[in-house]
Amino acid sequence: MQSETKSRVDQLTTPAGHAVAVLRFEGDIASTSKDAVLGTYQSLPKPATKLVLLDFTKVDYINSSGIALVIQLLIEASNASQKVYAFGLSAHFTKVFTMVGITKYAELFPNEQAALAAL
């Protein structure tokens, strides 16, 4: 019943010349999204990836289990000395991410252009 979460990775270079792995999600982010969220993150080449950008532009629904997966990703990224950023969240989920404290560990940007310009 829960819609499948799709994910893919784009390797981009920021205007400042830094390599960034962009994880693009599509669909719901819920308890069934472990492979799409953590699996996709874990497939990134660790030594080469210093910046990770999460794209939520095509995500309509995130529940508390989905938020927990994002936090698990942040924990793994922190342990690997990677920095995580995100963009494309709706105003509502920007509020929710702020309420649970995620913004302390992952800066949010309104869109991809703003995120890449800041990195």
Add this chain to the structure above:
Amino acid sequence: MSGPKTPTVEVRLPSRLGFEKVAMSTAAAVAKLMGFREDRIEDLKTAVAEACINAIEHGNRLNEKLSVGVVLSAGEDALEVKVIDDGKGMKTQPVKPDIDRKMHGEEDPRGMGMFLIQALVDEAEWVAGSNGKSSYVRLVIRLDKETD
């Protein structure tokens, strides 16, 4: 003489994850009819979804022979939502998540549902049913928030 009857909508969900979205959509439709602002409807959707997920997972323990009842009562200035399951009720009260403790492995990354419910609506109470059954969470979201 009694006043007009409060319009009520009832939904019965199977205890399967994903079906919370049916209750979420229904609550959003009722709130829209009542004239709630879009951002409050989003708050309500998340609160109702989390209440249903708790009922499915913890109340009915994913037993598909049991269903989750959702009763929406559209009052003049507030929408009340009751989410009813066959569990014994929540023993704990909502706790504000501590992101630092979660990041350091001292707190489970999960377990934010009750906090989100309480933070996003005007009233939330968890009521244990008699005989250890028919427990419910009651949420109230007020229409006067529109003029904030």
